[in-house]
Amino acid sequence: MRIYLQPIQMGVLIFFAVAFLMILPYFIIQYRKRGSVSTWRLLVTFSFVLYIICAYAMTIFPLPSREEVEHMTGPVQNLKPFEFVRYFKEYSPFVLSDKSTWLPALKHWTFIQPFFNFLLTLPFGVYMSYLFKKKFSTTLIYSFLLTLSFELIQRSALFGLYPRPYRLFDVDDLMINTAGALFGYGLGQILKNFLPDLDKVQIKSSQVSFTRRLTGIVVDLILLSIITPFVSQFYIGPLIVFLIPSIIFKRTLGQFLVKIYIEPENRLLITLRMILMAINFIPFIIAGRLLDLTGTAPESELSGIYIGLMICAALILIEGLDFLLAIFNKTKRLWYERLSHTRLVGK
Incomplete structure (x- = not known):
C-alpha cells in the first residue's frame, strides 16, 4: 500500500497549490454564471480537481533516478490484450475449489494491480455522471482519452525527461481503466438519487453576500x-x-x-x-x-x-x-x- 500512498501525498500537496490559484477564478465564474456560490458544488468541484491530480500523480510518481532508468532492460509496452487474465491464471494462488486460496489470491499482485487500475478511474465516471451530467457515450470517450493520456505520459518517458520509459505502456490498463470509469458512471447514476441536485442547491438573488x-x-x-x-x-x-x-x-x-x-x-x-x-x-x-x-x-x-x-x-x-x-x-x-x-x- 505504501507505493500508492506516496503519490497520493504528492497529489494532495500539488492540489493545495492548484486550489489556491483556482479559487478566485472559480468564484468569479460562479457569480457570473449563477449569481451565487454553492458550498456543495464548491466541494464537489474541488474534490474532482483533487481526484484528477492524484490520479495523474499515481501514474507518474514515485520518480526513479535517471541512473536507475538507464539500467532498465524490460519491455516498454504491451500491445497484447488480456495479458492480466493470463498472469492471473499462471501466477495467482487462486483455486476455485479451495476456499483457503481465495484470500491469498486477493492479496496477490495479479489481482491487486488490475483491481487498483479499475478503481483508479471509477471516481471519474461518477463525476461525469453527477457533476458534469454527461451521457454514457460521452463518458466512454472521455474515459478512454483520460486513460490514454496516462499511458502516453508513461510511454513518452515523462515527456522525454528520462532516457526510456520507466513504466509499461499497457493496453490492458486502457481497457481496465475505461471499464472502471464506465462502472463509476453507472454508480453515479444511482448516487444522483441520494445526493443534492447541483442545479437546485443555489438560488440567484439580487442581494449581495x-x-x-x-x-x-x-x-x-x-x-x-x-x-x-x-x-x-x-x-x-x-x-x-x-x-x-x-x-x-x-x-x-x-x-x-x-x-x-x-x-x-x-x-x-x-x-x-x-x-x-x-x-x-x-x-x-x-x-x-x-x-x-x-x-x-x-x-x-x-x-x-x-x-x-x-x-x-x-x-x-x-x-x-x-x-x-x-x-x-x-x-x-x-x-x-x-x-x-x-x-x-x-x-
Whole structure:
C-alpha cells in the first residue's frame, strides 16, 4: 500500500497549490454564471480537481533516478490484450475449489494491480455522471482519452525527461481503466438519487453576500498592487481602481466581474459612498505610522503614541462590529452605505 500512498501525498500537496490559484477564478465564474456560490458544488468541484491530480500523480510518481532508468532492460509496452487474465491464471494462488486460496489470491499482485487500475478511474465516471451530467457515450470517450493520456505520459518517458520509459505502456490498463470509469458512471447514476441536485442547491438573488463583495475586492486589490509601482503618488492607484470606475460605471472592475453594481445611479451619492468608505482605512494608516514611531520616538512621546494606537484600535473594533452586525442584518449594508443611502445589488 505504501507505493500508492506516496503519490497520493504528492497529489494532495500539488492540489493545495492548484486550489489556491483556482479559487478566485472559480468564484468569479460562479457569480457570473449563477449569481451565487454553492458550498456543495464548491466541494464537489474541488474534490474532482483533487481526484484528477492524484490520479495523474499515481501514474507518474514515485520518480526513479535517471541512473536507475538507464539500467532498465524490460519491455516498454504491451500491445497484447488480456495479458492480466493470463498472469492471473499462471501466477495467482487462486483455486476455485479451495476456499483457503481465495484470500491469498486477493492479496496477490495479479489481482491487486488490475483491481487498483479499475478503481483508479471509477471516481471519474461518477463525476461525469453527477457533476458534469454527461451521457454514457460521452463518458466512454472521455474515459478512454483520460486513460490514454496516462499511458502516453508513461510511454513518452515523462515527456522525454528520462532516457526510456520507466513504466509499461499497457493496453490492458486502457481497457481496465475505461471499464472502471464506465462502472463509476453507472454508480453515479444511482448516487444522483441520494445526493443534492447541483442545479437546485443555489438560488440567484439580487442581494449581495459578503463573500461576493470580498471576491470583487480581492480582484480590485490585485489590480491596485499591479498599478501602484507605476504611479508617483500613493493615492493615484485607489483613484484609478476604486473612485473613478465607481463614479463613471457604478462599479469597479472586481464588481463588474462578479456582476454587482452600486445603486442608485446618483453620482453624488456614489462619490459620498466612496469618500466614506475611504474613512475605513484611516485608522489602519495612522496605526501603521504610529507603530513605526514606537522604535524611534523619545520616551516622553510614547504615552501619546500609545493613546493614539488605542484610539485607532477602538475605531477598528467599531468597524469590525459594524461588519459583524451587517452579516446578520437582512439589508447587509455597512455604515457608509447607510449614510450615503447606497447599496450593492447583483444582476
